Amino acid sequence: MSKNKKTVILLLIAAVLIAVVPLFVLKEAEFGGSDDAGSVMVEEIHGEYEPWFTPVLETALDRELPGEIESLIFCIQTGIGVGIIAFIMGRFVERKKWTDSLGDNAFEVLREKQKS
Amino acid sequence: MSKKEKILLKASIVFAAVFAIVPAANAMHIMEGYLPAKYCVAWGVVCLPFLIAGFISLKNKVKENRRNLTLIAMSGAFIFVISSLKIPSVTGSCSHMTGTGLGAILFGPASVSVLGVIVLLFQALLLAHGGLTTLGANTFSMAIAGPVVSFGIYKLCQKINVNRRVGIFLAAFLGDLFTYCVTSIQLAFAYPSEAGGVGASAVKFLGVFAPTQIPLAVIEGILTVVIVIGLETYAKPELRSIGFFKNKKGETQDE
Numbered sequence: 001m002s003k004n005k006k007t008v009i010l011l012l013i014a015a016v017l018i019a020v021v022p023l024f025v026l027k028e029a030e031f032g033g034s035d036d037a038g039s040v041m042v043e044e045i046h047g048e049y050e051p052w053f054t055p056v057l058e059t060a061l062d063r064e065l066p067g068e069i070e071s072l073i074f075c076i077q078t079g080i081g082v083g084i085i086a087f088i089m090g091r092f093v094e095r096k097k098w099t100d101s102l103g104d105n106a107f108e109v110l111r112e113k114q115k116s
Numbered sequence: 117m118s119k120k121e122k123i124l125l126k127a128s129i130v131f132a133a134v135f136a137i138v139p140a141a142n143a144m145h146i147m148e149g150y151l152p153a154k155y156c157v158a159w160g161v162v163c164l165p166f167l168i169a170g171f172i173s174l175k176n177k178v179k180e181n182r183r184n185l186t187l188i189a190m191s192g193a194f195i196f197v198i199s200s201l202k203i204p205s206v207t208g209s210c211s212h213m214t215g216t217g218l219g220a221i222l223f224g225p226a227s228v229s230v231l232g233v234i235v236l237l238f239q240a241l242l243l244a245h246g247g248l249t250t251l252g253a254n255t256f257s258m259a260i261a262g263p264v265v266s267f268g269i270y271k272l273c274q275k276i277n278v279n280r281r282v283g284i285f286l287a288a289f290l291g292d293l294f295t296y297c298v299t300s301i302q303l304a305f306a307y308p309s310e311a312g313g314v315g316a317s318a319v320k321f322l323g324v325f326a327p328t329q330i331p332l333a334v335i336e337g338i339l340t341v342v343i344v345i346g347l348e349t350y351a352k353p354e355l356r357s358i359g360f361f362k363n364k365k366g367e368t369q370d371e
Contacts, residue, residue: 004349008342015338018331019203029208041324042150042307051149055244065244073242074200077235081196085343088186088193092350 121172128165145254146303148240148247155306160252166260167233170226177223181357187347191219192231194343198336199235199258205328213336214295217288218343220263221270222358232259257298266291281341289337296325 022029058064065073102109151159177184198215205211219228236254239245246254266287273283304318347355355361 004345008345011338011342015335015342018335022204022206022208022331026204026206026208029204041320042303051147052153053149053247053249055148055247056241057244070243074202077200077238077243078197081193081198081200084189084193085197088190089346089350092347096350 121168125165125168125172128168145239145246145258146250146299148244148249150247151250151253151302151306153249155302156249156252158252159250159256159302163229163233163252163255163260166226166229167255170228170230173224173226174230177227177358183354184358187222187351187354187358188219188227188231190343190347191222191228192234194218194340195228195231195235196238198339199239203332203335205331207328209328211325211328211332213332213339214258214262214292215336216259216263216295217266217284217291217336217340220266220291221284221287221340221344222355222360225260225263225267228263229255229259232263253302254299257295257302261298262291262295265294281345284344285337285341287337288340289333292333292336293326293329296329297322300325 055065099110174188177188195215195218198213200212202210202212214232216228216232219231233251233255236246236251236258240247240251240254269290270283270287273286274280278286300321301314301318303321304314307317308314309317309320
């Protein structure tokens, strides 16, 4: 295994641990959003606060976005991102295989091939 | 930059400068309707020059070499993924990362502002997360202030010869944290507390955001380093084309 691979694996394990450990350590916590914590703080400082504008989607639906639908849309967002990254990375990886097999001046070789 | 673009950029800077005198208030992902209207407008206007500069710089990069598109798409997709993941933190609440560090390191802060706005719009329109009225303020904190810090830290680390990966980690880590600092300050400007004013209020908001965000910023730093390692291994020609490697030496060092 190359040094890079080891580093990547170690880093990923570290990232997962940082994310997962609080979940097991803090058994009582609710894990609400910190954006919501922000609005609670606004009310604490400012007194009762009525947001002066409701999100467009909520106005259109005439109610709050259902939780399941919200997670669906979050998943779509993740999906779009992962799809693009995976597609491009996949191409890169395949290309490296090809160019490696052609040797150091792979791109010149390919260009020559295209010409002929 | 063409002449027209230059004029547009200058006009927007003047516009922003004039409006910035209106008390500038700052906040990441401030909830819809939670900023008074004048602050919404002010932040929006402050963002304009960055967005226009970003748009032009992206356009030039694509014109220079169409292959740059792949890495631009990659940085945008990275923001999409990273900012959609809500991750539990030590404080018992969840927050998400920004993901703007990668783009800032690869393309500079201006370009990222455009990529960031796309994500913020997506979340504001479809998710009621952030909001249209607070889009300006959120853009400033997440897509401008954070990336500017990331970019600055990365360049600084290069200059003083810190290991590149450490530099990338620090850049993404501090950029993420700074985003939330700016958010706190933005909220504090809009909601100064009765005792102590803006300062005391900023400390309170920071108290909500900062402890939650620190572990997440570490994760963001790690993920950014991982993806850069991936790109360094598999996308050398693209990185070379955007001038990521300063010299031949830097390239071989990591092999």
